[in-house]
Amino acid sequence: MNLPLRRRAIYTGLKPYLNATEMAQALSMWETEFSLKPPYALASFVTRCCTTDELRRVRTQILRALITAIESPESLLLSDPGSQVGKRTLSDEDSDTIVLDAKNSIFVALSGALWNTVDEATEKSIIDFILRNLTHLKLNAKQSQKIKDWFISRNTAFPCNFELATLQKLINLNYIALCEYYGPVKADKLLSQATHAVEAEAARQQFNLHDLL
Amino acid sequence: MQRNTCLTILTILGLSLGLLSPAASLAGAVSSQVSNETVSILAINSVWVVLAGALVFLMQAGFAMLETGMSRSKNAVNIMMKNYMDLCVGTVLFWLVGYGLMFGTNVTGWIGTDHFALGDGDDWEFTLLFFHIMFASTAATIVSGAMAERTNYLSYLFGAIGITAVIYPVLGSWIWNDHGWLKQMGFIDFAGSTVVHSLGGWCALAGVILLGPRLGRFSESGKVHSIPGHNIGMLGLGGFILWFGWFGFNAGSTLEASTNIGLIVLNTQLSGAAGAIGAVLISVIMRKPILISNTVNGSIAGLVAITAGCATMDVPYAALTGFIGGIISVLGVLLLEKVRIDDVVGAISVHGFAGVWGTLAAGIFLKGNMFNSDQIVVQLIGISATFIWVFFAALIMYGLIKVTFGLRVSTMHEQRGLDITEHGEIAYPEFSQNVAYRAENLEQLQKI
Numbered sequence: 001m002n003l004p005l006r007r008r009a010i011y012t013g014l015k016p017y018l019n020a021t022e023m024a025q026a027l028s029m030w031e032t033e034f035s036l037k038p039p040y041a042l043a044s045f046v047t048r049c050c051t052t053d054e055l056r057r058v059r060t061q062i063l064r065a066l067i068t069a070i071e072s073p074e075s076l077l078l079s080d081p082g083s084q085v086g087k088r089t090l091s092d093e094d095s096d097t098i099v100l101d102a103k104n105s106i107f108v109a110l111s112g113a114l115w116n117t118v119d120e121a122t123e124k125s126i127i128d129f130i131l132r133n134l135t136h137l138k139l140n141a142k143q144s145q146k147i148k149d150w151f152i153s154r155n156t157a158f159p160c161n162f163e164l165a166t167l168q169k170l171i172n173l174n175y176i177a178l179c180e181y182y183g184p185v186k187a188d189k190l191l192s193q194a195t196h197a198v199e200a201e202a203a204r205q206q207f208n209l210h211d212l213l
Numbered sequence: 214m215q216r217n218t219c220l221t222i223l224t225i226l227g228l229s230l231g232l233l234s235p236a237a238s239l240a241g242a243v244s245s246q247v248s249n250e251t252v253s254i255l256a257i258n259s260v261w262v263v264l265a266g267a268l269v270f271l272m273q274a275g276f277a278m279l280e281t282g283m284s285r286s287k288n289a290v291n292i293m294m295k296n297y298m299d300l301c302v303g304t305v306l307f308w309l310v311g312y313g314l315m316f317g318t319n320v321t322g323w324i325g326t327d328h329f330a331l332g333d334g335d336d337w338e339f340t341l342l343f344f345h346i347m348f349a350s351t352a353a354t355i356v357s358g359a360m361a362e363r364t365n366y367l368s369y370l371f372g373a374i375g376i377t378a379v380i381y382p383v384l385g386s387w388i389w390n391d392h393g394w395l396k397q398m399g400f401i402d403f404a405g406s407t408v409v410h411s412l413g414g415w416c417a418l419a420g421v422i423l424l425g426p427r428l429g430r431f432s433e434s435g436k437v438h439s440i441p442g443h444n445i446g447m448l449g450l451g452g453f454i455l456w457f458g459w460f461g462f463n464a465g466s467t468l469e470a471s472t473n474i475g476l477i478v479l480n481t482q483l484s485g486a487a488g489a490i491g492a493v494l495i496s497v498i499m500r501k502p503i504l505i506s507n508t509v510n511g512s513i514a515g516l517v518a519i520t521a522g523c524a525t526m527d528v529p530y531a532a533l534t535g536f537i538g539g540i541i542s543v544l545g546v547l548l549l550e551k552v553r554i555d556d557v558v559g560a561i562s563v564h565g566f567a568g569v570w571g572t573l574a575a576g577i578f579l580k581g582n583m584f585n586s587d588q589i590v591v592q593l594i595g596i597s598a599t600f601i602w603v604f605f606a607a608l609i610m611y612g613l614i615k616v617t618f619g620l621r622v623s624t625m626h627e628q629r630g631l632d633i634t635e636h637g638e639i640a641y642p643e644f645s646q647n648v649a650y651r652a653e654n655l656e657q658l659q660k661i
Contacts, residue, residue: 172628178429184627213628
């Protein structure tokens, strides 16, 4: 495993837990002090990353996430953030500042509702299926990378506002994945449940939910 | 003597088919003329063949109900529409082109060359045209069930046009035209186990191979997801109606009110019943659940199997033919599932495989000439020629449709269901509370 690939794994594991500043410091520390050390050194790396009480409480989860990320195939890793040595904050210009419009926020809610209906192992398989088939959506490279990163690290902020047609295709891809793992009959049922779950939110945001379907 | 027998049969038929009031009235009118002895044999035959044609027409309703019942509710309108419209386009195209290719003057033994768009002719010819229109439409509609739930509606209709205008009549000219090369060889297919049913099955096979399975039917990991039909009652009733129509299909193929109609309908009835029993028994032996879909398909396979030899087989052999047909239908469905061919209603197995068996059985159990190897060889030649012509012609036709108009709908269409995307309707608007797409959402949906 080369350095950029290992950095992607560390970044993927830490992403749900650290903000941009903490992330830059952690990646810098990993690159300068831990990147050449054996895997068991990850435990002390995580201990040093957990600089607040809040992070210390989820230390075990962070360690588990890092180990999972290191063992994951390359296709499930976030894109390389680049070397952060000497940087004060992660240069992720979009993710922290983006304000989602109604269609994108309802898309996030609907996707979440769909995944909530499945168990963890199947969710991972479904995401893997989606990532393998993202190329069929013919998104531009930047959009494709962003949406891929979001699918990998789903509890982070949605990266940008996509066109309605793209969101439709993404929901459809989700549906195809559900068909693949549960069969079309249950997929229809799960889509129906998810739709009902976000109906009220869509109405509150004055967005026609069926524009996504 | 024969004339009196014919008239008696017609009288009984007219009374027993009282529901078909215009036909019954006509039959009654004809029977009242018995004493006057003014009714010609031709008129009696015409009444019988027209009545039988009307029964075959009813089979369209049977197919529509059976196929709709075996599909998901979100595609119910689409299946009904396919069955309704393949009858319509099939009727017009067979009149315009098909009848001429099939029954026109056949010098070469391969194809008819006149009688296109028949406008002038004698009364008997119109009777035959009406009867054979029903057969052509039946051949076309077999395909709709196999290709259900993922086929572009208009592309399906183009396929139905190709079948009724070219594929079916060309095969029919070989087998049913007096100068057809297979007919000249002595090939036996009395009412169409091969001409109608195997043809429908092979067209369906070509179509589903090009279409691919429905979303999620066979997963990448090798898992097979069953997709049960939405209305079992409709499936069962469809089976009953098809069976009823089959009496017209087989007995009408005498093309005259002859005395052997009793044998034909008895053979038909026994074979259908034995087919269902065969399907149930094989399910029990294989420790599979006794599904109604397999049972109804078993009876239909029995009916398909006896269609070739219903007039030339002794009664016990008709039962045996149907019994084996029922077993074949169940095994065929399992085989297709194994090779990952998604046939929604089992049409390939029921019509294709059982049709082949029935055609072979017509040669093996030929009354007065049983187990004659020469006849069996002729049957095998006919079966093989049919497969080669029909399968490859359909493959080319659907291939052309695929590259021009597109054969399969998009995954988005499959998600919404073809009722919405192809027809803008929902089959059960008052009973669709627990679904993603309800009637009130129709206007909100964007076009795709």
